[in-house]
Amino acid sequence: MISPMMRPAALAALLLYSTAAYAGLMISANDGKQVVKGDPTPRTPDSVSVLDMRHYPPRVIGTVEVPAAMIGSPNAVAVGAGEKFAIITAAQKYVEADPANPVPDDTVSVIDLADPAHPRLLQTVHAGLTPGGVSINRAGTLVLVADKTDDTISIFTLRRKHLTPAGKVDLGKGAAPTDVVFAPDGRKAYAVASGNTQIMELAIDGAAVTPTGRNVATGKGPYGAMITPDGAWLINTNIGGALDKKTNGTLTMIWGRAA
Secondary structure, eight states: OOOTTTHHHHHHHHHSEEEETTTTEEEEEEOOOOOOTTOOSSOOOOEEEEEETTSSSOEEEEEEOOOOOSSSOTTOEEEOGGGSEEEEEEEEEOOTTSTTSOEEEEEEEEEEOSSTTSOEEEEEEEOSSSEEEEEEOTTSSEEEEEETTTTEEEEEEEETTEEEEEEEEEOOTTOOEEEEEEOTTSSEEEEEETTTTEEEEEEEETTEEEEEEEEEEOSEEEEEEEEOTTSSEEEEEEEEEOSSSOOSOEEEEEESOOO
């Protein structure tokens, strides 16, 4: 049985994860601050757990306390090449004086997975407000983070598990990006702009990231996205349904070889 204080963390474990096939690991970001009036205190700390997927049922083999958030993109965890590290965003933070109302955060954490049973915090950096989706290019040199409240994409260079801020891309007032994904070859990325119901294309040259103006309308409330390995399709979820009719939720498939 899950206690009231553990429900938020358990839900976050289901919503915020990234799988890695090489060693059979799952990385789960667990939000312990989604409390309501009457819940017991103290709250459950935010954390990141490492699960061994080679067994059924899967089992937790390691945990470290770091900021995490259930609110935000389901792609708020990115696992680096070789499963040696993970990057976690936290869209909200706990307010002790008002525990039922978390406020926007800007925290991005790098977690060392060299020993999966003993994950540890390597680095904390700051993106824009309400960071959600985080993506690492295939070369392992560049990281993008979607900053919903600031209408920006934060750029970080990546070297030896270390992030260095490299600027931000302004997507325009009201864009409210919730996710961002790289094309397979790393020359383009695509931001999910929930505020203006678009997928916004970004051109990449080294650490320089610029909007191309080639944007595509989606359904209402686009949220998360992924690109097929061959780069032929981008698929995103629309939690508000289709633009032209009343629906509960839809998927948009965009063709155009995003490679």
